[in-house]
Each structure stands twice: as C-alpha cells, then as structure tokens.
Amino acid sequence: MLKVTSIDKGLVIDHIPQGEGIKIFHFLNLDKVKYRVALLMNVPSEKMGWKDIIKIENEISMNLDILSIINDKITINIIEAGKIIKKYHPAIPKVINQIKCKNPRCVTSVENIQNQFNLINKKTKEYSCQYCEEIIKLNTL
Amino acid sequence: MKGKKLIDPSDLTTTEIEDLIKLANQIIQNEEKYSKCCENKLLATLFYEPSTRTRFSFEAAMLRLGGKVIGFSEPNSSSVAKGESISDTIQTVCCYADIIAMRHPKEGSAYVAANASTVSFINAGDGGHFHPTQTLTDLLTISNLKGRLDNLVIGLCGDLKFGRTVHSLIKAMSRYQNITFIFISPEELQVPDYIKKEVLEKNKLKYDESTNLEEVISKLDILYMTRVQKERFFNESDYIRLKDMFILDLEKLKNAKKDLTILHPLPRVNEISTEIDDDPRAAYFKQAKFGMYIRMALILKFLGIEVD
Ligand SMILES: [Zn+2]
Numbered sequence: 259m260l261k262v263t264s265i266d267k268g269l270v271i272d273h274i275p276q277g278e279g280i281k282i283f284h285f286l287n288l289d290k291v292k293y294r295v296a297l298l299m300n301v302p303s304e305k306m307g308w309k310d311i312i313k314i315e316n317e318i319s320m321n322l323d324i325l326s327i328i329n330d331k332i333t334i335n336i337i338e339a340g341k342i343i344k345k346y347h348p349a350i351p352k353v354i355n356q357i358k359c360k361n362p363r364c365v366t367s368v369e370n371i372q373n374q375f376n377l378i379n380k381k382t383k384e385y386s387c388q389y390c391e392e393i394i395k396l397n398t399l
Numbered sequence: 400m401k402g403k404k405l406i407d408p409s410d411l412t413t414t415e416i417e418d419l420i421k422l423a424n425q426i427i428q429n430e431e432k433y434s435k436c437c438e439n440k441l442l443a444t445l446f447y448e449p450s451t452r453t454r455f456s457f458e459a460a461m462l463r464l465g466g467k468v469i470g471f472s473e474p475n476s477s478s479v480a481k482g483e484s485i486s487d488t489i490q491t492v493c494c495y496a497d498i499i500a501m502r503h504p505k506e507g508s509a510y511v512a513a514n515a516s517t518v519s520f521i522n523a524g525d526g527g528h529f530h531p532t533q534t535l536t537d538l539l540t541i542s543n544l545k546g547r548l549d550n551l552v553i554g555l556c557g558d559l560k561f562g563r564t565v566h567s568l569i570k571a572m573s574r575y576q577n578i579t580f581i582f583i584s585p586e587e588l589q590v591p592d593y594i595k596k597e598v599l600e601k602n603k604l605k606y607d608e609s610t611n612l613e614e615v616i617s618k619l620d621i622l623y624m625t626r627v628q629k630e631r632f633f634n635e636s637d638y639i640r641l642k643d644m645f646i647l648d649l650e651k652l653k654n655a656k657k658d659l660t661i662l663h664p665l666p667r668v669n670e671i672s673t674e675i676d677d678d679p680r681a682a683y684f685k686q687a688k689f690g691m692y693i694r695m696a697l698i699l700k701f702l703g704i705e706v707d
Contacts, residue, residue: 363526365505369484389507390528393593 265294268315270335270342271325276300278328278398279310285356285399286318323351327383327396352377354385357396364390401703404513404520408534408571416571419535420542422696423689430463433695436706437466442698443496444470445488446523447503452665453523453532456687457500460694469496486515493517498701519701527563532697533664534567536690541621543689544660544682549576552618556583557625557645557670559590564664565625566594573602580606581615585641588631612645617654622647624663624670624683648672655680662686 274282279297288295294315303309325332326348336344354375359366366373366389375385375394383396400415411419426433442461446454449472458468485503489512492499501512502523509522509529524530542548553572555565559582569590572578580599582590589608599606609615616622627645632638646669647661663671663683675681699706 361506363504363506365485365503365507365511365525368505369486369508369511371486371511387507389510390505390526391507 264340265313265315265337266340267317268293268313268337269318270314270337271312271322272309272333272335273303273306273329273331274310274312275306275329276308276310279312281399282310282312282325282328286312286314286320288312288314291316320356321351323348324354324356324399326350327354328398350377350380350383354396357394359387359390359392360394361387361390361392364392366390400700402519403701404516405531405697405701406509406513406520406522406525407529408531408567410531411535413574416535416538419693419696419700420539422699423539423692424543426695427692433464433699433706435465436704437461437464437698437702440464440466440498440702440704441496442466442468442470443492443499444468444472444523445492445499445501445503446470446472447474447501447508449473450502450524452687453502456532456690457521457523457694460691460698463691464695464698466698485511489515489520490517498698521697521701527561530563530567532690532694533564534571535693535697536686537564537568537623537662537664538571539693540662540682540686540689541660544685545620548572549578551575551577551620552579552581553621553623554581554583554612554615554619555590555623555625556612556647557627558588558631559584559625560588561631562625565590565623568623569594570598573598573604578604580604581618582606582608583610583612583615583645584608585610585627585637585645587633587637588627610644612647613651613654616651616659617656619655619659621660621662622655624661624667626668626670646670646672647675649674649678652678652680 279299283297296313298311300308301311322334330347332348334346335342355372357375358373374388376388378384378386384393385396386393444454444457454472461468485508493516498519499516500521500523504526506526506528509525513520522529522531559565624647629638659680660682661680665683665687
C-alpha cells in the first residue's frame with residue numbers, strides 16, 4: 259500500500275465516499291494552499307470497500323459540518339503532536355453560507371451579499387434560499 | 400403595525416388583514432376625512448423595473464392622503480445605474496422618506512431592502528416571488544363584493560404554473576374557512592406540486608382541476624382570470640389550440656351564477672373579451688380602485704397615523 263507520512267498537527271478527513279475526496283479538496287481550496295496536504299483516493303476500506311482520505315497539515319478555520327451533506331459517516335480527526343485529540347462526524351448544519359444560489363433570478367446573483375441556505379428537511383437534506391426560497395437538495399458539494 | 404415591513408402577504412396575520420380591510424372601507428366611505436392626514440409625510444417609490452400600474456396605485460394612494468412622493472420608475476436614470484447596491488440605496492432614501500415601496504426584478508430583493516430599511520417598507524413586487532399589495536387588493540375586493548372571505552368556491556383560470564399572483568392568492572385564501580378551489584388551466588400550466596403539497600394538502604383544502612372553463616363555470620362564486628402567455632408554450636400549435644379555451648366570453652358565461660365575481664389582476668390582453676366589461680359581474684376595474692384604497696390603508700397603518 260502507498261505510504262503517506264503521518265502528520266504532526268492538523269486534521270485528517272477520513273471515510274470519504276470514493277470520488278468525493280477531490281470535490282472536498284477543491285471546496286476547501288486545498289489546491290491553493292502553501293502547507294502540506296495529501297489527497298488519497300481509492301483507499302481500500304473494510305467498512306466501505308473503497309474510500310478517499312484527505313490529510314491536512316494545518317488548522318482549517320471553516321466549519322466542516324457542511325461535509326455532512328455528502329455523508330454523515332465522514333470522520334474528522336484533529337491531530338496535535340502526532341496524536342488524535344478529537345474525532346467527530348460532521349452534523350447537518352441548520353444554515354449554510356458556503357454555497358451559491360443557482361436560481362438566476364435570485365437577488366444574490368446580482369448583489370454582493372452573503373448566501374444563506376436554511377435547512378428545511380433534515381432527512382432529505384433540503385435547504386431553502388433565504389432570499390428567493392429556491393429549494394435545493396444537497397448530496398454533494 | 401407602525402414601522403412594519405411587508406415582504407410576503409403572510410407577514411400579516413388574518414387579524415391585521417381584517418384591520419386593513421376595515422380601514423380601507425372607512426376611507427372609501429369618507430375619503431375627505433383622510434385627505435390631509437399624511438401632510439408632511441413622504442413616500443419613496445423605488446421601481447427598478449417599470450410597472451406603471453402599481454406605481455400609479457401607490458402614488459395615487461399617498462397623494463390622496465395628502466402626502467408627497469419621490470422616487471424613480473426605471474433604474475437607468477438613477478444612482479442604481481452606477482452600480483449602487485440595494486442596501487446603500489435604501490439607507491440613503493431612509494434619510495428622506497417616511498415609508499418606502501420598492502419593486503425589483505430579482506427574487507429576494509425585498510428581503511434585502513427591508514433589512515436595510517430603518518423606515519416602513521412595502522414590497523411592490525420582487526420578481527416572480529411576492530407581490531403582497533396585489534394579494535391584499537384581491538382580498539379587499541373579494542371581501543367587499545362577496546361580503547365574506549370564507550365559504551367560497553374560487554375558480555382560478557389561465558397560467559397557474561408561473562403566475563405568482565395566483566400562488567399568493569391561494570396561500571392567502573387557504574387561511575379562511577371552507578374555501579374550495581377549482582384550477583382551470585392547460586395541463587402544461589397547472590398549479591405546481593409544492594403549492595398542492597405545502598399549501599392545499601397541509602391545510603386540508605378542497606380543490607379540483609379542470610382543462611375546460613365552460614364545464615366548471617356554473618360552480619364558481621369567484622372567477623379569477625390570468626393571462627396565458629404565448630412564450631409559456633413549447634410550440635405555436637399548442638398555443639393556438641389552447642388559447643381560446645381560456646378566454647372568457649359571453650358564451651362561456653352563459654351557465655355562470657348570477658352573482659359570480661370576475662376578477663383579473665390587469666393588464667389584460669385578450670383573456671377576457673371586452674363584451675364582458677359591461678356585465679355587472681365584471682369586477683376587474685373596481686378591483687384596481689380597491690387596490691388604491693388598500694394601499695392607502697397600508698400606508699396609514701405603517702406610518703402609525705390614526706384619524707378619528
Ligand atoms: Zn436564491
């Protein structure tokens with residue numbers, strides 16, 4: 259198996275469904291950072307068959323709960339001094355700001371305002387735009 | 400309701416709507432009494448897209464209350480053309496005006512504006528989203544011509560898929576007792592599923608769908624006509640085949656109740672034949688007048704002005 263050095267301080271996003279790793283990688287803009295990052299794709303997994311993993315040698319200020327829209331089994335491990343100090347699954351957020359409204363008639367398409375989607379159905383992961391009320395079903399980034 | 404902001408018709412409770420209708424009727428009965436009560440008050444009408452009808456209605460309402468009006472009727476001539484944000488425009492206008500009415504082509508613009516406004520705010524239409532003063536106009540008209548807002552069979556005819564006026568009226572009327580809707584439209588332009596699920600089925604409202612106006616017209620207390628636009632059809636032949644079925648003429652009116660009320664948000668194109676205009680059941684021009692009175696009531700309530 260391919261070896262990737264373990265990290266000292268940062269985080270490891272594990273149990274990412276196969277193929278979703280690259281999307282998270284781009285969503286977190288990891289292609290533009292200066293610190294060490296590793297995207298591992300198609301890693302054999304007992305539970306999942308195949309999975310993706312992302313290792314980041316830095317702190318991430320963004321709330322990662324949004325990753326739950328892909329899958330709530332994703333595991334986020336926080337690493338300090340080479341050890342896992344915290345491990346959690348992202349929780350479905352009530353409000354999401356990081357996604358743009360796709361409705362071309364929405365005011366957010368012309369005005370410089372922060373997007374806001376409010377959770378309306380936890381089961382179906384449906385969110386509604388605060389402005390135009392367009393409903394979106396989120397299952398990928 | 401002083402200082403209130405109106406974005407969506409459901410921002411108002413049924414009691415508040417009742418109060419507005421009551422005040423509008425008091426104004427109708429004694430217009431003179433209200434003709435100076437807004438002296439020293441200024442309404443700003445900010446129209447980011449032209450809608451002469453709605454703007455006139457707001458301005459006439461304010462002027463008939465003795466108030467004054469400033470504003471623009473198309474954004475090209477204003478600072479908006481230089482790229483000013485909605486929020487900045489509103490904050491500036493708040494320095495001058497006591498109340499703002501805004502129309503904007505983008506959905507959700509009213510929410511942005513209302514949040515930026517420090518004075519009373521009325522959404523005069525935000526794209527295909529909300530148009531609360533049209534809905535209030537419809538409610539005042541129905542309440543006056545029918546004497547009630549409950550126990551009614553309401554037929555909605557035309558474009559029921561894209562017509563925001565229709566969706567908004569369905570939502571508003573679903574709050575009253577024993578309302579039955581009959582939706583009359585081509586299959587391509589039926590009421591969207593989310594309205595059926597979220598509004599009709601949730602409130603256990605009775606409704607029926609038909610593609611034939613003539614067949615159902617005898618059941619109706621109210622017939623609300625809307626435009627069927629050519630561009631909503633996939634092809635010319637569908638449009639030609641269907642357009643006449645949704646045009647109201649004397650022939651189709653033959654089986655209608657004697658006290659049917661025919662409404663239309665205007666402007667009409669050809670969906671109501673002009674031969675009907677003289678029929679006592681045609682109420683669409685009265686409806687336009689009611690529109691001005693409900694806006695007068697709204698302005699008074701939102702400015703917190705009481706006249707005794
Ligand atoms: Zn939106």
